[in-house]
Amino acid sequence: MNKIAFLFFISFTLFTSCQKQTFKNIDVEEVLGTDYFPLHIGDWWVYQVDSIIYDLEKNKVLHDTIHTTVKLIITDTFSLGDDIQAFKVERFQRAFDSAPWKALDSWWAAKDEVGAWSNEGNLLFQKLTFPVKIGRRWEGNAHIGEHVSLMVHEDILEQVFDGWTYRYVALIQPEKIGEVSYDDVITVREVDNTLDAPPTIDYQKAYSKYAKGVGLVYKKWILLHDIDTSPDPSIPFADRAEEGFFLEQTLLEYHVQ
Template structure:
């Protein structure tokens, strides 16, 4: 499966022996990028979601795949004590893009002048920073412990180990199935790899659409199934071949 104001900065300028104040505005050509994280009640996104789960099993690794659909709708907003407005998003799940839909979970979206946030399962993620430009880096998971364990198919993983967000060059045009987008901003949320761990995350944001694509690889291996514990033989093998627990997740916007 979540506004376009140009801020004005007032600067003090010294002139000769006297001090005066004047107003200066930011370069009007510098867009903040708020349209990449639209927030409004009633907005609906429908996503196709594909997941591959790796689960330790007797004699090997069980690999299961499933496709479901998310329907995310912004229901209402809540003002926090600090003045930040959080938008409550109701996520429903179904086996087709037309439903029927069943309740799945609730998450929250919020944004201020400099940051865009997603809060889910009591974890707050800094998804974007403004002005939104290629080449920026930030800690998107700084609000919680990097080595926090998450349970996947009964197995515990340090899902957020090595995460660091960065913006990549803008993609001028992108087509996802039947939807076409312009000026798509990629955000790499993770790219960490060791012989026995892989953490990779990529998200695409589009103007006035928000999140249009998300991909996560959260995989661990002890190299037992593929290589009898031989790390040398394990090193360099594709993760699809050596993963023993974790998941690969893809979420793609299909109705906006």
């Protein structure tokens, strides 16, 4: 069983891009939608990350709230072969605005005309598929493999990435996120098992928003587990969950060439 520490997911984002190309006066980025995932060396993004960890300890559910700021900086490139260029993304973290940035780790990202990928904590996610089209679906976690578990504090969420089907649910929408207004935002539903019926044992909801020419501007993940095999459905899941986490990530500022 693979176990991935929650630290890797405190800021769960990456970005990719390439320069615009034209062919017979057709803007390839415009047609495919690759400019929702921009990347150049020197680009950076700063996020506010808020999370709540659910932890069952001595028959009592403890809610550990974490507030932090995370910065991603594109620092280098390397080849993945087949003319695909990958970009190194270094991550930094600080607890408050006046604190110095502390290095966390580095990830990498890449894209082509098919899709955009990010390798985060040695897990390869396909964040977007091209061309961007409403209702289009893809298996964004297909490269992770089955039965990967996520370690949250001292608990383990089993097979947490299994069965996710990503889908574009909103395109070209003006939206205000945090204190910033964006003219063109797309929304990706990565998983949401609350749509058909109220969940009983596992609650999974994950959405990400990307702004044109900016990259990821917002993400919200709620992954909770109730170990009670006969839960009371009248109690809201967030009130009876015993394991898991809530994560919200909002773009504060950025520089994209």
